[in-house]
Amino acid sequence: MKRILQRMTLVVSSFIISCSMTNVPPLYASAQLTAQQYMNIPAAVEQLAQDTLSKLSLELEFSSFANAELLIMPLGPGTHGYIVHILQSAEPVGYLIITATGSSGYAVTEYGTGSTPLFSSLLYPKDMTSSTDMHDSRFMKYNGTLAYWQVTDHDGHSIHIDASNGDQLPDFVSYASSPITISKSLEGIQPEDQPGKLELASIPFNPSSNLLWLVSDALMIHNAAGLMKQLDRHERLVFSAHKQNMWYSGPLAITGYHSWNIKQSDEALIFARTGTSSAQIRYIPIDKLLGCGSFYVPAQHNEE
Incomplete structure (x- = not known):
């Protein structure tokens, strides 16, 4: 049974599930995932993950995705989604988040390198000091742009850990309302959609390394066109939701965007590129940002 479970852990690009015990990634060796979880992953989720990777890998930004292996794990209860870790030589090089849509389908609602x-x-x-398995879907939560673990300490108190940086979050994350986005329905990448323009405006940076943007005027950005115009000028930006920054893992460094052409729509789907280092670059739908905070031009200096 153990060998069967380990064989089911990685889904290779050819859809042949065939990994031996020696191919189980060391970073995931502690995961107590059940064979039943993997058997319940819909074929449509695997297909969408593979289709998306094949399209992304044509860009230099995502070249490490070519011929990659996939580890697909369910996200927490009520999420109706999956986290897909993208692996090369058993080491992670990126991820996808796939979410169920209202039309009984699936869409890629976030990705990164x-x-x-x-x-x-x-x-x-x-x-x-918890024996919690960090890869158990019961403890993996995803709300808007915030990904976190919810575990329990020895006294029975809930602890919330930001799954993007390992920081402990305030307790109110479990009951406070997350920001309301302008999206009227869930939007994401589906198999028939095609990638469009990829604009890399700047290298990653840390908005907290120079806080002069806090005393500057916010940019008048109210829609996707306005944001892309700024980034097309190779201008890096800071997004801040101020008192609600916890829901975004702090103020975000916006360093570019990626557009997708939607088959049955005249409007493109735009993902904002954000991250403080190349170790984790996230692409999140800009509709999750617009109307939830403000954009600023950070001071230019030699922080890099």
Whole structure:
């Protein structure tokens, strides 16, 4: 049974599930995933993941996705989604988040590159005295742009850990309302959609390394066109939701965008590129940002 479980852990690009015990990634060796979880992953989810990777890998930004292996894990209860870790030589190089849509289909609602993707075991605090399996879907939560683990300490108190950086979150994350986005319905990448323009405006940076943007005027950006116009000028931006920044893992460094052409729509789907280092670059739908905060031009200096 153990060998069967390990064989089911990785889904290779040819859809042949065939990995031996020696191919199980060390970073995931502690995951107590059941064979039943993997048998319940819909074929449509696997197909969408493979289709999306084949399209992304044509860009230099995502070249490490070519011929990659996939580890697909269910997200927490009520999420109706999956986290897909993209692996090369058993090491992570990126991720996808796939979510069920209202039309009984699936869509890629976030993706990214780097060696420490969302829910990476490298981000889980080493000093946590919990026997919780970090890859158990019961403890993996995803709300808007915030990914986190919810675990329990020895006293029965809930602890919330940001799955993008390993920081402990305030307790109110479990009951406070997340920001309401302008999206009227769930939008994401589906198999018939095609990638469009990829604009890399700047290298990753840390908005907290120079806080002069806090005393500057916010840019008048109210729609996708306005944001893309700024980034097309190779201008990096900071997005801040101020008091609600916790829901975004802090103020975000916006360093570019990626557009997708939607088959049955005249409007493109735009993902904002964000991240403070190349170890984790996230592409999130800009509709999750517009109307939820403000954009600023950070001070230019030699922080890099």
